[in-house]
Amino acid sequence: MITVYEKTKGLTDKPTHYCPGCTHGIIHRIVGEVLAEMDILEDTIGVASVGCSVLSYEYFNCDMTQAAHGRAPAVATGIKRVLPDRFVFTYQGDGDLASIGMSEVIHAAARGEKITVIFVNNAIYGMTGGQMAPTTLIGQKTVTSPEGRNPNIQGMPIRISEMISTLDGAAYIERVSTHDVPHIAKVKKAIRKAFETQKKGIGFSLIEVLSTCPTNWGIDPIESLEWMKNNMIPAYPLGVYKNIGERE
Amino acid sequence: MVKVLMKGNEVIAEAAVHAGCKYFFGYPITPQSELVAYMAKRLPEVGGLFLQAESEIAAINMVYGAAGTGVRVMTSSSSPGFSLKQEGISFLVGSELPAVICNIVRGGPGLGNIQPAQSDYFQVTKGGGHGDYHIPVLAPASLQEIVDLTQDAFDIADRYRTPVIIMGDGMLGQMMEPVEFYEAKPKEVPKKDWATTGTRGDGGPKIITSLELNAESLEKHNHHLQAKFKQIKENEVRFEAYETEDADYILVAFGTVARIAMNAIRKARQEGIKVGLIRPISLWPFPEKPFIDTRDKVKSYITVEMSAGQMIEDVRLAVNGHAPVDFFGRTGGVVPTQEEIYHKIISVAGGVEV
Numbered sequence: 001m002i003t004v005y006e007k008t009k010g011l012t013d014k015p016t017h018y019c020p021g022c023t024h025g026i027i028h029r030i031v032g033e034v035l036a037e038m039d040i041l042e043d044t045i046g047v048a049s050v051g052c053s054v055l056s057y058e059y060f061n062c063d064m065t066q067a068a069h070g071r072a073p074a075v076a077t078g079i080k081r082v083l084p085d086r087f088v089f090t091y092q093g094d095g096d097l098a099s100i101g102m103s104e105v106i107h108a109a110a111r112g113e114k115i116t117v118i119f120v121n122n123a124i125y126g127m128t129g130g131q132m133a134p135t136t137l138i139g140q141k142t143v144t145s146p147e148g149r150n151p152n153i154q155g156m157p158i159r160i161s162e163m164i165s166t167l168d169g170a171a172y173i174e175r176v177s178t179h180d181v182p183h184i185a186k187v188k189k190a191i192r193k194a195f196e197t198q199k200k201g202i203g204f205s206l207i208e209v210l211s212t213c214p215t216n217w218g219i220d221p222i223e224s225l226e227w228m229k230n231n232m233i234p235a236y237p238l239g240v241y242k243n244i245g246e247r248e
Numbered sequence: 249m250v251k252v253l254m255k256g257n258e259v260i261a262e263a264a265v266h267a268g269c270k271y272f273f274g275y276p277i278t279p280q281s282e283l284v285a286y287m288a289k290r291l292p293e294v295g296g297l298f299l300q301a302e303s304e305i306a307a308i309n310m311v312y313g314a315a316g317t318g319v320r321v322m323t324s325s326s327s328p329g330f331s332l333k334q335e336g337i338s339f340l341v342g343s344e345l346p347a348v349i350c351n352i353v354r355g356g357p358g359l360g361n362i363q364p365a366q367s368d369y370f371q372v373t374k375g376g377g378h379g380d381y382h383i384p385v386l387a388p389a390s391l392q393e394i395v396d397l398t399q400d401a402f403d404i405a406d407r408y409r410t411p412v413i414i415m416g417d418g419m420l421g422q423m424m425e426p427v428e429f430y431e432a433k434p435k436e437v438p439k440k441d442w443a444t445t446g447t448r449g450d451g452g453p454k455i456i457t458s459l460e461l462n463a464e465s466l467e468k469h470n471h472h473l474q475a476k477f478k479q480i481k482e483n484e485v486r487f488e489a490y491e492t493e494d495a496d497y498i499l500v501a502f503g504t505v506a507r508i509a510m511n512a513i514r515k516a517r518q519e520g521i522k523v524g525l526i527r528p529i530s531l532w533p534f535p536e537k538p539f540i541d542t543r544d545k546v547k548s549y550i551t552v553e554m555s556a557g558q559m560i561e562d563v564r565l566a567v568n569g570h571a572p573v574d575f576f577g578r579t580g581g582v583v584p585t586q587e588e589i590y591h592k593i594i595s596v597a598g599g600v601e602v
Contacts, residue, residue, distance in 0.1 A: 012453070042448035047313070048457075057455050063444035065316050066457035068339050071309035074301065078313025078321075079444070081297055082271060086446050104309070107302035 010036040014058045019126075021214040021221025023178040024052060027120055028059055030188045031091070034195055035062065044087040045079050047072040049101070051093040052126040060091075070101020073108035076115045087198055089116040095125045098134040098158050105164070105206075112169030112203040116194045119160060122211040123232060130216030134158045137235050142216070157235065161208045165241035171203030173242035177210040179229040183238075202245050210236060251426040256416065257282035257324075259391045259427050260350055261290060263398035264322050266429055269348070270296030271321040273310035275303060277329040278362040279418035280352035284324065304329040308336030308349070315345040316456045318443030320402050324350035326418070327368050328359060337411055338377030341473070342458025344442075346405035348398070350414045352421040355581035363581020364418035366503060369558035372413050373532040380470055382477050384484055385413045385531040387502045391425040397529070399432045404484055406437035408476055415531060417554060419504045419583065480533055487535035488527040491517070492542050495524030497597060500563050501552040502528045505584065509552050512589035521597050531559070539566035546571050548596055552589055553577045 010032020018024045048057040050069035057064035067075040072090035080088040125131040132142040139148040165173040174190040194205035212224035272287040291298045301307035314321040330351040353368045355361040386397040401412040460466035501509040506527040516523045551560040576592040578584045
């Protein structure tokens with residue numbers, strides 16, 4: 001019998017707690033696969049954040065630390081500065097990174113910390129029950145923007161990849177999406193590129209992964225993928241925003 | 249060894265280096281900024297690393313990350329900045345990570361001022377952040393004592409896997425005194441087999457977390473923490489008792505205020521008033537024994553603080569109604585004078601105001 005597909009060594013056997021149809025599982029698997037394929041699982045320390053992915057420390061098959069809300073890039077800085085030859089990544093959602101943790105991620109990027117940030121953007125707070133995030137789209141209904149996000153009341157969404165890429169310390173910044181198989185393949189390529197950037201010691205890397213939240217968007221998983229493609233990608237265009245390695 | 253003349257903040261930094269601290273993450277704030285600057289210059293000389301964080305919040309979380317790798321790490325701040333660190337400190341406690349945090353206290357509340365104060369006593373001794381916890385707090389009264397206590401702070405942190413606070417006031421941070429550094433005897437501290445440094449060669453993945461979603465499990469973890477606090481209370485109490493044996497009145501003061509109180513005591517003794525001093529060195533665990541030993545003999549205790557009266561609550565608990573507890577304090581950065589304390593002793597002793 002030929003094995004055509006199997007569980008990656010990069011993940012533990014622990015069943016995840018994610019809702020059906022949520023794309024966190026795909027992103028977890030890809031991060032795990034990349035760590036395993038680069039053979040750096042044993043040299044990696046991951047930092048879990050606060051939000052839906054808070055328990056990711058139970059799923060990644062490497063040393064893990066759980067950080068306070070938004071502080072993962074600062075915690076990762078502390079680890080990486082002590083252990084510069086190890087791989088350090090954070091796994092953060094849009095509430096954690098783009099709202100309460102904005103300061104930490106900007107300064108980690110500005111300092112050119114040689115860490116990798118996996119930034120999962122699903123335009124909503126999932127864990128707390130569907131509140132408005134800094135990345136919530138104009139017109140998008142959440143429990144704290146029940147009439148739809150109104151720029152005059154709740155302000156405009158934030159584009160993290162564009163913003164971080166303006167910083168000199170940022171080495172590799174790319175936005176990718178999980179809405180279909182070809183794009184999922186690109187997610188893996190991007191995450192691999194980010195860890196390779198870290199390996200080469202070039203600087204800060206961040207991969208923004210557009211993700212779904214069927215539960216709090218209130219639509220089924222298939223519809224969620226469509227919604228993401230049709231609404232999120234126009235607001236958050238995919239692509240490489242910074243690639244210092246290539247420029248040099 | 250020769251004595252060197254140094255500033256308090258620099259002594260804390262150098263003592264930390266002597267204690268094997270190679271990593272420091274900090275943010276400038278008066279009156280502790282010299283500590284940060286000293287570390288920036290000194291740590292690279294010993295193969296260590298100094299990093300100026302973007303905020304006190306980031307600094308304490310960098311400490312959290314570094315502590316998780318098992319190294320000796322430190323941060324310092326002053327009152328408003330120390331408030332910002334509370335979230336991270338609570339996480340350090342919950343995740344059981346050792347670190348040393350220095351608070352050079354200034355006048356508050358709010359932005360307050362940059363004068364010396366002790367008004368963060370509640371915050372450092374009663375938890376400070378969210379959750380059910382205490383942190384060992386050491387309060388040196390002289391620059392030489394800083395050298396000893398900084399070493400102790402790192403040892404206690406490693407032994408019990410807990411953050412430890414060194415609390416001084418702005419005066420202690422800014423004053424200069426001759427000090428002597430020494431190579432401390434290496435203390436027996438447990439192996440840090442919990443550190444997250446990558447799994448190569450050491451078996452399966454390790455996790456550092458303070459999250460426990462199951463109520464019974466979190467209660468179990470809290471019971472474990474409480475058992476540890478009990479152990480710290482049994483082993484790590486530090487105090488100085490000065491002329492308390494025959495004392496009718498006992499002053500209670502810590503840090504630099506204790507030194508001022510000492511002078512007032514000498515003057516009162518010259519006048520024939522039998523006064524002594526209890527100086528808590530560990531603010532938590534609070535030293536109860538010297539009170540139990542004296543509370544049925546003295547006429548009154550007088551707590552002297554650079555606050556509106558915070559430690560007095562712990563004094564009252566230790567005295568437990570056996571004797572009256574009086575208070576004298578100055579706040580807002582005003583340092584009580586020897587004369588003021590002397591007059592307080594006279595008034596409590598029922599003597600004539602001099």
